[in-house]
Amino acid sequence: xxxxxxxxxxxxxxxxxxxxxxxxxxxxxxxxxxxxxxxxxxxxxxxxxxxxxxxxxxxxxxxxxxxxxxxxxxxx
Amino acid sequence: xxxxxxxxxxxxxxxxxxxxxxxxxxxxxxxxxxxxxxxxxxxxxxxxxxxxxxxxxxxxxxxxxxxxxxxxxxxxxxxxxxxxxxxxxxxxxxxxxxxxxxxxxxxxxxxxxxxxxxxxxxxxxxxxxxxxxxxxxxxxxxxxxxxxxxxxxxxxxxxxxxxxxxxxxxxxxxxxxxxxxxxxxxxxxxxxxxxxxxxxxxxxxxxxxxxxxxxxxxxxxxxxxxxxxxxxxxxxxxxxxxxxxxxxxxxxxxxxxxxxxxxxxxxxxxxxxxxxxxxxxxxxxxxxxxxxxxxxxxxxxxxxxxxxxxxxxxxxxxxxxxxxxxxxxxxxxxxxxxxxxxxxxxxxxxxxxxxxxxxxxxxxxxxxxxxxxxxxxxxxxxxxxxxxxxxxxxxxxxxxxxxxxxxxxxxxxxxxxxxxxxxxxxxxxxxxxxxxxxxxxxxxxxxxxxxxxxxxxxxxxxxxxxxxxxxxxxxxxxxxxxxxxxxxxxxxxxxxxxxxxxxxxxxxxxxxxxxxxxxxxxxxxxxxxxxxxxxxxxxxxxxxxxxxxxxxxxxx
Numbered sequence: 001x002x003x004x005x006x007x008x009x010x011x012x013x014x015x016x017x018x019x020x021x022x023x024x025x026x027x028x029x030x031x032x033x034x035x036x037x038x039x040x041x042x043x044x045x046x047x048x049x050x051x052x053x054x055x056x057x058x059x060x061x062x063x064x065x066x067x068x069x070x071x072x073x074x075x076x
Numbered sequence: 077x078x079x080x081x082x083x084x085x086x087x088x089x090x091x092x093x094x095x096x097x098x099x100x101x102x103x104x105x106x107x108x109x110x111x112x113x114x115x116x117x118x119x120x121x122x123x124x125x126x127x128x129x130x131x132x133x134x135x136x137x138x139x140x141x142x143x144x145x146x147x148x149x150x151x152x153x154x155x156x157x158x159x160x161x162x163x164x165x166x167x168x169x170x171x172x173x174x175x176x177x178x179x180x181x182x183x184x185x186x187x188x189x190x191x192x193x194x195x196x197x198x199x200x201x202x203x204x205x206x207x208x209x210x211x212x213x214x215x216x217x218x219x220x221x222x223x224x225x226x227x228x229x230x231x232x233x234x235x236x237x238x239x240x241x242x243x244x245x246x247x248x249x250x251x252x253x254x255x256x257x258x259x260x261x262x263x264x265x266x267x268x269x270x271x272x273x274x275x276x277x278x279x280x281x282x283x284x285x286x287x288x289x290x291x292x293x294x295x296x297x298x299x300x301x302x303x304x305x306x307x308x309x310x311x312x313x314x315x316x317x318x319x320x321x322x323x324x325x326x327x328x329x330x331x332x333x334x335x336x337x338x339x340x341x342x343x344x345x346x347x348x349x350x351x352x353x354x355x356x357x358x359x360x361x362x363x364x365x366x367x368x369x370x371x372x373x374x375x376x377x378x379x380x381x382x383x384x385x386x387x388x389x390x391x392x393x394x395x396x397x398x399x400x401x402x403x404x405x406x407x408x409x410x411x412x413x414x415x416x417x418x419x420x421x422x423x424x425x426x427x428x429x430x431x432x433x434x435x436x437x438x439x440x441x442x443x444x445x446x447x448x449x450x451x452x453x454x455x456x457x458x459x460x461x462x463x464x465x466x467x468x469x470x471x472x473x474x475x476x477x478x479x480x481x482x483x484x485x486x487x488x489x490x491x492x493x494x495x496x497x498x499x500x501x502x503x504x505x506x507x508x509x510x511x512x513x514x515x516x517x518x519x520x521x522x523x524x525x526x527x528x529x530x531x532x533x534x535x536x537x538x539x540x541x542x543x544x545x546x547x548x549x550x551x552x553x554x555x556x557x558x559x560x561x562x563x564x565x566x567x568x569x570x571x572x573x574x575x576x577x578x579x580x581x582x583x584x585x586x587x588x589x590x591x592x593x594x595x596x597x598x599x600x601x602x603x604x605x606x607x608x609x610x611x612x613x614x615x616x617x618x619x620x621x622x623x624x625x626x627x628x629x630x631x632x
Binding site for chain 2 (some may be wrong): 043044
C-alpha cells in the first residue's frame with residue numbers, strides 16, 4: 001500500500017491530491033496535530049516500524065514521513 | 077443509529093481507524109480529551125463511553141490520595157445522577173498500570189493499588205444498582221494481550237494518549253462487544269454435529285471402542301469441548317444435535333461410553349438422519365418455535381459448514397479451527413452466547429424448550445394425534461379474572477399475536493372494567509399436562525348482546541400450548557356459558573393482522589360460518605355483522621358439534 005492510501009484512510013473526509021509529494025500538515029482540514037498522530041500510528045502499523053519520539057516530533061509532512069520510512073526500511 | 081459520547085482522562089485519538097468497529101453500529105461524539113464531566117452534565121439523550129486511567133487521575137491531583145478520593149467521589153455522584161435521569165447505557169472503563177515494583181508490592185498494598193481497588197468497588201456498586209451502568213475493567217481485558225503491549229509511554233509523551241495502537245484496538249473491540257450485546261440478544265441454540273465434533277472418529281465405522289474420547293491428548297480435548305457445551309447448557313443455551321448418522325448408534329455412545337460428559341438430558345432435541353442439515357435445522361427451529369437467527373452451528377466438516385452458510389445464512393456458522401485443541405477455548409469464549417447476567421429463568425428456559433420440542437416431536441411421530449394427546453393428562457382449569465391474574469391477562473393481550481381473533485390490546489384497567497359489566501363473562505385458562513405446568517395460557521371475554529347473540533370480544537391463546545386442541549375445550553366452555561344464558565348464536569369476529577392466520581383456521585376447523593357468505597344467517601346476525609370492522613362468523617349454540625373435544629373427555 002502506498003502512502004497515498006494511508007492518507008486516504010486516515011483522512012476519510014478529505015480529497016487527497018494525486019501529487020502528495022509536497023503535502024504537509026495543515027494542507028488538509030483533518031491533518032491537524034491529532035490527525036498527524038493518527039497518521040503516524042497508521043504508517044507505523046502498515047510498515048511495521050516504530051518511530052522514536054524525537055522523530056515523531058519532526059514528522060509534519062509527506063516528505064518527512066517518506067524519509068523516515070526509507071531510513072527504517074534500509075535499517076539506518 | 078444509537079449515539080454515544082466518548083470521553084476519557086487522556087487522549088483517545090478521535091478519528092483513529094480503531095474506532096471504525098464501533099462506528100458501524102453507532103455514532104460517536106468525542107469530548108475534548110481530559111474532559112470527563114461535560115457529557116455527564118449535559119441533558120442530551122446519548123449513551124456514554126468513559127475511559128478512566130488511574131495514572132491520569134493521580135497526575136491531576138499531584139498524587140494526593142485524600143484529595144483524589146474526594147474529587148472521584150463527586151465524579152461518581154455525577155455518574156449516579158446521570159444514571160437516575162437517563163436510561164441510556166453508561167459504559168465506564170477503568171485501566172491502570174498498577175505494577176510498580178516487586179519488592180514494594182509483596183508485603184503490603186501500595187496506595188495506588190488501594191485507590192484502584194476502592195474505585196473498582198465504587199464503580200461496581202453503581203453497576204450493580206443501575207441496569208444502565210456497565211463496568212469494563214480494562215486491566216482484565218489487557219492482561220490477555222500483555223499490559224506492556226497495550227500501554228505506550230511514547231504515545232503519552234508525544235500526544236497524551238496512554239495506549240498503543242494495539243491497546244486502542246483492544247479497547248474499541250471490547251466496547252463494541254458490549255454495545256452489540258446491549259442492542260442484540262445473545263444466540264439461544266448450539267447445534268452440534270457428532271462424529272469428529274463431540275468425539276473423535278466416526279461411530280458407524282470405528283465403533284464404540286474406536287472413538288477418540290477421554291484419556292489423554294486429543295481424546296481429552298473432545299471431553300473438554302463437551303464440558304464447555306455443558307457449561308453453556310447450564311447457562312440456558314439449548315443444545316441440539318444435527319448429525320448424519322444412524323440414530324441408535326449415536327444414542328448408544330451417549331448411553332454406553334464412559335467418557336461422555338454430554339448426557340441425553342443436555343440434549344434438548346436432535347435430528348439424526350441422512351437429510352440435509354439445513355432442513356434438519358429448519359425442523360428444529362420449528363420444534364422449538366425459535367427463529368433460525370438465534371442458532372449457532374458447529375460442525376467439523378467444512379462442506380457442511382459452507383452448505384449451511386449458503387442455505388441458511390441467518391444461522392451463525394462458526395468457522396471452527398482445524399486443530400481440535402483450540403475448540404474448548406473457542407467455544408467457551410464465543411461472544412454470541414454471552415449474557416450480562418445468567419438468571420434462574422435462563423435455566424428454566426432450557427426445560428421449557430425441552431418439553432416443547434419433546435411434545436412436537438412425539439406428536440409428529442404419533443400415528444393418531446388425538447389418541448396420543450389423550451394420554452397426556454391434559455388438564456385445563458377455568459379461572460375468573462381476579463386481582464392476582466389481571467397482570468397476566470394484560471400481558472397476554474399485549475403479546476399474543478398468533479392465536480388471537482381480534483388482537484385488541486386491552487390494558488389491565490380496561491379488562492377490569494369490561495369484567496364488571498353485567499353482560500360480560502370473562503375467564504382465564506390455566507393449563508398443565510405431562511410435559512409440565514404451562515400456567516395461564518388463554519383469555520376469553522364473551523359479551524351477551526341482545527337478540528340471542530353472544531359476541532366473542534376476545535379469544536386468545538398463548539402459542540406455547542398450541543397443538544393440544546385446547547381451543548376445543550375452551551370453545552366448549554364458551555358454548556356452555558352461551559347456552560346457560562339462553563343465547564342462540566355465538567358470534568366471532570376475525571380481524572386480520574397478518575400474523576393471526578391460525579385464529580382464522582380455528583374458525584373454519586370448528587365449523588363457524590361466515591355471516592356475509594351464507595344464506596343461513598338470520599337478520600339479527602346480519603345487522604350485527606354490519607357494525608363489525610373485520611369478518612363476522614357465527615356458530616349455532618344449540619347444535620354446535622365441537623371437533624377434537626373427545627381428547628378432553630373426563631375433564632370439564
